[in-house]
Amino acid sequence: MTSTAQPLTGSANPAPLPGYAERHTLHWKRNLAVSVFGSFTTLVSLSMLLPFLPIYVRQLGVTTDAAVIQWSGIAFGATFLGTAVTAPLWGRLADRFGRKPMLIRAAVGMAVVMSLIGVAHTVHELVALRLIAGLVGGYASAATVMVGTQAPKDRAGWALGILSTGALAGSLVGPLVGGFLPGWIGIRGTFFAGGAMIAVAALCTIFFVKEDFHPADRQRARAGQGTAAxxxxxxxxxxxxxxxxxxxxxxxxxxxxxxxxxxxxxxxxxxxxxxxxxxxxxxxxxxxxxxxxxxxxxxxxxxxxxxxxxxxxxxxxxxxxxxxxxxxxxxxxxxxxxxxxxxxxxxxxxxxxxxxxxxxxxxxxxxxxxxxxxxxxxxxxxxxxxxxxxxxxxxxxxxxxxxxxxxxxxxxxxxxxxxx
CATH class of the missing domain: 1.20.1250.20 (MFS general substrate transporter like domains)
Incomplete structure (x- = not known):
């Protein structure tokens, strides 16, 4: 007697796994909202040092005006350089292990580094920490990857536009915050406040972002390597x-x-x-x-x-x-x-x-x-x-x-x- 029942994993024609975007039909808008908030807060924290960066550089022992200008420029650009170097790596890891882990990694890493900037003792430590912030951070970059892959194709342009608006708003508000906050809590306290803001974004990402990522996504990627090439x-x-x-x-x-x-x-x-x-x-x-x-x-x-x-x-x-x-x-x-x-x-x-x-x-x-x-x-x-x-x-x-x-x-x- 031959059994007609077959285990699901061994069926000749297993049901195809829905695409990544299709599996997030119910969650992509909420994930977009969290990503906008996270991008806003991280960009505020990164850009709020613009008004007082030369002052902080001087407090760290740089004396001449020319050296202050030079080190301020290096410190500011270090973050962008670090992000430019590592963004492809984080994107590749997002394809392998999921988008949400990359968001959490970026938020937690930036929260820690931003707080450490507040206890820097030399300008070299400041530059190194700003570089590390770019290397391990990049919340807005990770959010672009998640929103760009979860949103339906016919809404992706709108979703990415909304995300871009949040990042732009953060870059705009950051210098305004940096102009007032040091007068209330001091320059070092401002960095701690920035780290706390990013920590809130990390918690929101952990508890509110929903992702349905399966190892089968990686297997399908390997199966399609020839076609992709x-x-x-x-x-x-x-x-x-x-x-x-x-x-x-x-x-x-x-x-x-x-x-x-x-x-x-x-x-x-x-x-x-x-x-x-x-x-x-x-x-x-x-x-x-x-x-x-x-x-x-x-x-x-x-x-x-x-x-x-x-x-x-x-x-x-x-x-x-x-x-x-x-x-x-x-x-x-x-x-x-x-x-x-x-x-x-x-x-x-x-x-x-x-x-x-x-x-x-x-x-x-x-x-x-x-x-x-x-x-x-x-x-x-x-x-x-x-x-x-x-x-x-x-x-x-x-x-x-x-x-x-x-x-x-x-x-x-x-x-x-x-x-x-």
Whole structure:
């Protein structure tokens, strides 16, 4: 007598495992909300030291003004450098072990390191800890990987736009918090407060983020390695173009950083108002991006990500050019806000295209490379902008970055035809 019953694990045609996004239909919006909160708090904590960083560097034993400026720049850029180096690694581990563990790792690591910065004794310890914060942190990067893979494909642009808004808000609010908090609890106490904020984000991630990640996801990734390799070769130019575009976005936004105060001074702003005015102008691009990031992400869902990328690159490049001809600081601020509004649609659309290009097998890895490209642009932008200003003049910075953005639009248009 032959039994007709078969164990489920040995059935000839086992039911296929639902895709990663399909398994998170009920949870992706809540996970998005936690990710927005976590990205906001971590970016607040990382950027709030901007107003008092030179003061802290001086307290750590640096005496001359030139050395204070130099070490402040090194300490600030160290975090972005560290994140650029390790983002692909964390993305790859997210593909292997799940997205939630990477969020928890980033939040806990940053909470510990941020608190340790408050007990640094030398400027070398400060730089080392800022570098470690970038190496072990990257909550916003990990959140991009999770949201980019959990959100439904037809809502991914909107979701990534919302996430981008939270990160931008954190970068905007951080310096404001850093301007007031040290007066109340001291500089070292401010770092402890930052660590506590990130610890709250870590707890929210642990208890409220839901992820359904199975070892079968890894097995399916291994089974599809050959297909993935051929797909990467087929789409290599397209993906390289998307990474280049992402780098150019941050490069263009940060290129004015080294010259902003000098340029505003040339517009007739009084010396005692320069720092405040420069802060307002620099914040305007973030405000503009916050206003349009979610809307442009939703637009990419409707009309296509490539269309949004090409249009936003052209408009951003055009918005850069008039900045070289302003005669009042408020004109520069208005143009920077317009630039931020057009800039905001690019990165969510790029992330969505990368997700769709590689599928679930290596989405985390590729989104990690995307984060690395963005932070590379954030590091290279001030360097390139400063060098152009020194050798070709202040106004040339706007012409050069505007031209690079328009050239990137042309490259993206060519890549669009190849991806079609």
């Amino acid at each position: 051929s797909g990467r070769r087929e789409h290599a130019i397209v993906i390289a173009t998307l990474l280049l575009v992402a780098m150019m976005v941050l490069l263009a936004n940060m290129s004015i950083e080294p010259i902003i105060t000098i340029y505003i001074g040339s517009l007739g702003v009084a010396p005692d108002h320069l720092a405040r005015t420069a802060g307002i102008v620099m914040a305007c691009s973030a405000v503009g991006s916050m206003l349009t990031a979610a809307r442009l992400g939703a637009l990419a869902d409707r009309i296509g990500s490539w269309n949004v990328i090409v249009a936003c690159l052209v408009l951003t490049g055009i918005a850069m050019i008039p900045q070289a001809f302003v005669t009042e600081w408020w004109q520069l601020a208005a143009l920077r806000m317009v630039m931020g509004m057009t800039l905001a649609g690019i990165l969510p659309a790029v992330a969505k295209l990368i997700r769709n290009a590689v599928g679930e097998r290596s989405t985390g890895t590729m989104l990690g490379y995307l984060q690395s490209a963005q932070f590379s642009g954030q590091v290279l932008g001030p360097v390139l902008g400063g060098q152009i200003a020194v050798h070709l003049g202040l106004h040339s910075t706007f012409f050069a970055t505007g031209g690079l953005l328009i050239a990137s639009a042309g490259l993206a248009a060519l890549a669009r035809t190849r991806a079609a």
